[in-house]
Amino acid sequence: MKKIALFCVSYQSDKECEAYLTSVDTAVKKAANEVTVDVFVANNTKDDNPGYFGAIKRLMDDLDVTSYDYTIISNVDLAVEEDFFLKLANYKYDKHTGWIAPQIWSQLEGRDRNPQRLERPTLKKMKILKAFYQYPILDTLYHQTVYRRKRYHAEAPAGTIYAGHGSLIILTKAYFQKYRIIDYPMFLFCEELFLAENCRKAGLKVVYEPSIKVSDKEHVSVGKMSHKDYCRHNLAAMNYILQNFY
DSSP states (O other): OEEEEEEEEEESOHHHHHHHHHHHHHHHHHTTTTEEEEEEEEEEOSSSOOOHHHHHHHHHTTSOGGGSSEEEEEOSSEEEOTTHHHHHHTOOOOTTEEEEEEEEEETTTTEEOOOSBSSOOOHHHHHHHHHHHHSHHHHHHHHHTHHHHOOOOOOOOSEEESBOOTTEEEEEHHHHHHOSSOOOOSSSSOHHHHHHHHHHHHTOEEEEEEEEEEEEOOOTTGGGSOHHHHHHHHHHHHHHHHHHHO
């Protein structure tokens, strides 16, 4: 019997959260003989909003997450497949794995959002990405031109990658034996880079496993943010990653 903790963060997304938790409940019932799942929900508000991983840290503060076989961190604009927990419970992986990235199917773009990154970004690429948020007009132009014509990688095989997508993250017990809690001080963005760098530093693998499936309904919380704030938070997060890991 696998013991799983699921931490999710909702921001003015009650309807989406309810639908997400309904999908979780259905998947738990299908795997009732294989898993127990404890669910923890953070409801961020305009007056009390510590961000994505900030809310996760609050939920984890009084818990020993090392008591769980898996810890899942997620948004709520998702739905897990009915066999999600059944597949996860029976998934065999190397003991040095810290993060399992499932298939996260984008309904908007018609593609798997994983693997998020196959390889570690170079310092040069990180500085280019930072420039997009430092000068928001570049980000606007990118999304109006190149992004719309972007060709996504072909369906990737299961295996080791650099980083998964942040909308749903499955961390193993091995990760929390190295890092007791999620302690990322940024409000939003670059969470994937933070976890990938922690795994790299600890000698833990990040693996992509497309047989474990999630459906992504897209950016419910981030879509409510102004472009100015979107770039400001991204820039702060990029600076943090560059200063601490590069």
